[in-house]
Amino acid sequence: MPKSVLYTVETRKKLTHDTYELNLSGDTSAITKPGQFVNILLDGLFLRRPLSVCDWDDGTLRLIFKVVGDGTRQLAKVRPGDTLDTLTGLGNGYTLTGRAPILIGGGVGIPPMYALAKAYLRKCVLPRIFLGFRSPDDAFYIDEFRELGCETAAAYGSTLVTDLIRDRQPAYDHYCACGPEPMLKAVAKMCRGVGELSFEARMGCGFGACVGCTCRTLTGNKRICVEGPVMRSDEIDWEAL
Amino acid sequence: MPKSVLYTVETRKKLTHDTYELNLSGDTSAITKPGQFVNILLDGLFLRRPLSVCDWDDGTLRLIFKVVGDGTRQLAKVRPGDTLDTLTGLGNGYTLTGRAPILIGGGVGIPPMYALAKAYLRKCVLPRIFLGFRSPDDAFYIDEFRELGCETAAAYGSTLVTDLIRDRQPAYDHYCACGPEPMLKAVAKMCRGVGELSFEARMGCGFGACVGCTCRTLTGNKRICVEGPVMRSDEIDWEAL
Amino acid sequence: MDTKITLSGLTLDNPIIPASGTFGFGREFAAFYDLDILGSFCLKGTTREPRYGNPLPRIAECPSGMLNAVGLQNPGVDAVIEQELPEVAKIFRKPVIANISGFSIDEYAEVAAKFDACAQVGILEINISCPNVHAGGMAFGTDPKSAFEVTQAVKKVTRKPVYMKLSPNTADIARVAKACEDAGADGISLINTLLGMRLDLRKRRPLLANVTGGLSGPAVFPIAVRMVCQVARAVRVPIIGMGGVSCARDVIELMMAGATAVEVGAANLRDPYACPKIIEALPGVMREYQIEKLSDIIGCAVKE
Amino acid sequence: MDTKITLSGLTLDNPIIPASGTFGFGREFAAFYDLDILGSFCLKGTTREPRYGNPLPRIAECPSGMLNAVGLQNPGVDAVIEQELPEVAKIFRKPVIANISGFSIDEYAEVAAKFDACAQVGILEINISCPNVHAGGMAFGTDPKSAFEVTQAVKKVTRKPVYMKLSPNTADIARVAKACEDAGADGISLINTLLGMRLDLRKRRPLLANVTGGLSGPAVFPIAVRMVCQVARAVRVPIIGMGGVSCARDVIELMMAGATAVEVGAANLRDPYACPKIIEALPGVMREYQIEKLSDIIGCAVKE
Ligand SMILES: Cc1cc2nc3c(=O)[nH]c(=O)nc-3n(C[C@H](O)[C@H](O)[C@H](O)COP(=O)(O)OP(=O)(O)OC[C@H]3O[C@@H](n4cnc5c(N)ncnc54)[C@H](O)[C@@H]3O)c2cc1C
Ligand SMILES: Cc1cc2nc3c(=O)[nH]c(=O)nc-3n(C[C@H](O)[C@H](O)[C@H](O)COP(=O)(O)OP(=O)(O)OC[C@H]3O[C@@H](n4cnc5c(N)ncnc54)[C@H](O)[C@@H]3O)c2cc1C
Ligand SMILES: Cc1cc2nc3c(=O)[nH]c(=O)nc-3n(C[C@H](O)[C@H](O)[C@H](O)COP(=O)(O)O)c2cc1C
Numbered sequence A, B: 001m002p003k004s005v006l007y008t009v010e011t012r013k014k015l016t017h018d019t020y021e022l023n024l025s026g027d028t029s030a031i032t033k034p035g036q037f038v039n040i041l042l043d044g045l046f047l048r049r050p051l052s053v054c055d056w057d058d059g060t061l062r063l064i065f066k067v068v069g070d071g072t073r074q075l076a077k078v079r080p081g082d083t084l085d086t087l088t089g090l091g092n093g094y095t096l097t098g099r100a101p102i103l104i105g106g107g108v109g110i111p112p113m114y115a116l117a118k119a120y121l122r123k124c125v126l127p128r129i130f131l132g133f134r135s136p137d138d139a140f141y142i143d144e145f146r147e148l149g150c151e152t153a154a155a156y157g158s159t160l161v162t163d164l165i166r167d168r169q170p171a172y173d174h175y176c177a178c179g180p181e182p183m184l185k186a187v188a189k190m191c192r193g194v195g196e197l198s199f200e201a202r203m204g205c206g207f208g209a210c211v212g213c214t215c216r217t218l219t220g221n222k223r224i225c226v227e228g229p230v231m232r233s234d235e236i237d238w239e240a241l
Numbered sequence C, D: 001m002d003t004k005i006t007l008s009g010l011t012l013d014n015p016i017i018p019a020s021g022t023f024g025f026g027r028e029f030a031a032f033y034d035l036d037i038l039g040s041f042c043l044k045g046t047t048r049e050p051r052y053g054n055p056l057p058r059i060a061e062c063p064s065g066m067l068n069a070v071g072l073q074n075p076g077v078d079a080v081i082e083q084e085l086p087e088v089a090k091i092f093r094k095p096v097i098a099n100i101s102g103f104s105i106d107e108y109a110e111v112a113a114k115f116d117a118c119a120q121v122g123i124l125e126i127n128i129s130c131p132n133v134h135a136g137g138m139a140f141g142t143d144p145k146s147a148f149e150v151t152q153a154v155k156k157v158t159r160k161p162v163y164m165k166l167s168p169n170t171a172d173i174a175r176v177a178k179a180c181e182d183a184g185a186d187g188i189s190l191i192n193t194l195l196g197m198r199l200d201l202r203k204r205r206p207l208l209a210n211v212t213g214g215l216s217g218p219a220v221f222p223i224a225v226r227m228v229c230q231v232a233r234a235v236r237v238p239i240i241g242m243g244g245v246s247c248a249r250d251v252i253e254l255m256m257a258g259a260t261a262v263e264v265g266a267a268n269l270r271d272p273y274a275c276p277k278i279i280e281a282l283p284g285v286m287r288e289y290q291i292e293k294l295s296d297i298i299g300c301a302v303k304e
């Protein structure tokens, strides 16, 4: 169930030239699954800005975001003690299926993979991590995944995460991916079996009211903010996207 | 000549339940006369908010304002260290005419009278001060005027400043007034000779570009932000206002 | 403090009504608050057939507002009546407003006739901003003649109050409103969204897949106030005002301009608590402006 | 980085032009910066006779914008030519755009004929948003027929390029633009302000003495983008786009929507440095979007 929470900024950290990590404190009880997201109201902007939950526990929440426009630019300037009007616990999240999953993240699709990896680990499942970055300068969180104990590989630039997976030939019984649409498509095409993919859409509300984010799937219309952002790879209608 | 200056808030003081004093630091070189005003840009508001210069010296500026709407509400929340994007040195100001002036202020028309009193004093002219407030709870700056050495009288509620002046019968050769229009009109009607009155208008720019503030006078059209806000009592066309 | 108002015989506890298309069928908001605090609410725009609407992206950010090009996604009138209305009944015990869209006069009449049979529906709001497929694609609502025809056709098939919802994309909204009144409309709703557009500078193409979208949010409020006033001066039937309302002060302003009730649209998307906050703030703002009875101020600022 | 653009044979160093009515005759801005950095600038709207305009208040705040009801205050065409133009020459060495308003076709033609004789004036911008006193007070610009007639009348009396400035308060701006082009217009300027209104809740009456006013500022930007695009698809003559432009990105967006040059209005009032800031930011933003030559992007995002 979504909830409206005023989070307090605890720390802000610059991870790369354009990517930041925010640690917030406040009520996280609405967050139940990795892959869910929050939606943040910012001064002078009309729509909220959706960001994936990167990590959370009782009372703290971590986000990672890349500066791409006015909203993220403003977010990169918050200071400890500032508050963020946030809708939290949005979306469906990943199902934590499988005993040997691979987690595939591209760019700002990487943050949710961190919470997902931790959730698998709590279930005593060790996921393998594949990350894609535009360049080594854009890389972040490789060490953090390794510190969790996960084997972590990274691809840069014209080498794609799918190349990486093809090379390494990991044994897996499930895959979870988040990243730009072309990446998701390549992953779904290459990976065996049915995986879970997390999608983005421009959102009017983020909690299911406006149907601004509804996409067609093979199993009917789905609101990316409620019935998504995570969807099964076998329900995606790639033509309709 | 107007100037664009980023002032820094030094202190904010609550004077009454709804009236605040701000002390700012920054370039004040554009301010040359009491009665001039500044025009302040505030977050999320389109138009700047005009406020009279209450006092200034080399590098500091004082404003006093009453909370009446979104802009002044926001201004009442600034903290030391905050900056204010301000156009400064706007308007014509008072001429410092006379050897025995009376200064008449009503409500938020009082602030400019403070700088005006000080300017007269610098010329070795001792003005007498008449202030009007809605109620004793709304009163401010009576002591400050007295500390300058000026005889200061205050009227409250249904007693008007004009009643006060009629009672006290001060000897004067010039008068300067700022306050609500009905007060200015009553003052102009009652006082002998030609005085100076400061007017308000909703402003699009504050520096003469939009003619949004142009009023008709007996001596032609005048932009309240450039040819005003101070005008001679004998040029006012009270019918046209 | 009396916040009651009456629309064509239907008395609402307060004038606050979430606008069509911004409140779904209420379900998402029932997770945030008890819907019964609302005056009423407007169902999602309903058409004869189910519609997916437009491809994504459908939403764009604007200064003090947003564009939407949802394109009337809805499950069709039969599903709304059979599946949605019973669900609505569980979370809202007052009469709702059905919002009807169509691409032909027949479609409007057919959908209206179906809703006529629903006890739960207190008012029919007829959205005539849709393109008229039988008249070159210009919206019904930009032309007084087709507005008249739709009104007449709908009035024939229902005994419920019919409120015609007007598009602001017209040079003379009062004329369209008058045409609706002449055809028997019981009230007028306005404004729908203003046609707008944003570009994706990187991709060098329109941001919305549909190219254009409807602008709503605070940006349009001054236009809404003006149009409500113009229509209030042109017709005698009650007006439901909307367009950019985001606080209790805006409600008072639209009512003083001539609205009897007020719909709140985009504000619900930005803040799911927008309506409860407005309802909570109303008495305080009424006090501030010395309003004892909200219905006293309808049109008070724009009497000619 | 090439920011040059050409309007009917007149090449500007950059597409930035302060909009009529928001820049006076330039004097106030010359106190802040050297005007010669501008592409050009638009003089205050000029009528045959001197006009005081509307009573105060003339200005109201809006979300992301403002209303103005200045009412075409100006000293009249003779004073503009005899007194203002020589003063302008001292602070701006490039050709200016004269902006002409009128309440009859004769008035437009008469004022245009007078400006035709001024070497300093590079373009005539004909504002047809004014009420047509000979046709029931509806604005010339809302009706294709009167737009045609004004254009034709003005074209007859001048050899300077004639740009017709359109009102957005119309259901079909492309039709009006097309009528102007058909009548020989050399270009189209758009958009003028949208009719809006605000109330004074305390006084229970309209905030502006004139009751309604024109909405401008960022709030109207998505409407401007849409209309520039619609007109760009309807006509072949160059377009000067405007409406809510406040940063270099907005300039790129309007140009990609079809504008050859861009006017900046209300932003100048809010920040006297708005235009120099935009001009300074342009090359950086061009780099960001991989634009070598600004004139290359005109209409690139809205090709059908
Ligand atoms: C479910 C979900 C999870 C996301 N998680 C992350 C994350 O963890 N980290 C991260 O960096 N980014 C994430 N994004 C993308 C992020 O929402 C956008 O980068 C951000 O909204 C851009 O806002 P802006 O104001 O800086 O950019 P602008 O371009 O100025 O934004 C304008 C409008 O477009 C929307 N928009 C722009 N880009 C996107 C996008 N890619 N997806 C959706 N809406 C967009 C904005 O929300 C806003 O409404 C996520 C998006 C979604 C939908
Ligand atoms: C030359 C001049 C000097 C002033 N000096 C002072 C001063 O020293 N102290 C003080 O408290 N007030 C002063 N005022 C009035 C002050 O500008 C307004 O109270 C203030 O702008 C209100 O802004 P708001 O956002 O709080 O109110 P809102 O009502 O929300 O403002 C809405 C719009 O109306 C304008 N507006 C509202 N009231 C007035 C008003 N009385 N005069 C002009 N514009 C108004 C605002 O500027 C804004 O554009 C002065 C006004 C002028 C013109
Ligand atoms: C996402 C969205 C969907 C909408 N769908 C409909 C609709 O189906 N039928 C309708 O009559 N109006 C629809 N509207 C228009 C609103 O009901 C309302 O008229 C408009 O948004 C202006 O109000 P606002 O500024 O408060 O949003 C929609 C608006 C939005 C933002």
Ligand SMILES: Cc1cc2nc3c(=O)[nH]c(=O)nc-3n(C[C@H](O)[C@H](O)[C@H](O)COP(=O)(O)O)c2cc1C
Residues within 6 Å of the ligand: B204, B210, B212, D019, D020, D021, D022, D044, D045, D046, D068, D070, D072, D099, D127, D165, D191, D192, D193, D215, D216, D217, D218, D220, D242, D243, D244, D245, D263, D264, D265, D266, D267
């Ligand atoms: C105070 C003011 C005065 C204006 N006067 C005129 C005018 O005299 N002639 C005219 O064609 N447009 C006039 N306009 C309209 C602007 O030129 C411009 O078309 C409109 O404001 C939209 O641009 P903006 O949103 O950048 O302000 C005026 C606008 C403002 C704000």
Ligand code: FES
Residues within 6 Å of the ligand: A202, A203, A204, A205, A206, A207, A208, A209, A210, A211, A212, A213, A214, A223, A224, A225, A226
């Ligand atoms: S963003 Fe509104 S329904 Fe998904």
Ligand code: FES
Residues within 6 Å of the ligand: B202, B203, B204, B205, B206, B207, B208, B209, B210, B211, B212, B213, B214, B223, B224, B225, B226
């Ligand atoms: S406020 Fe613009 S000219 Fe005075």
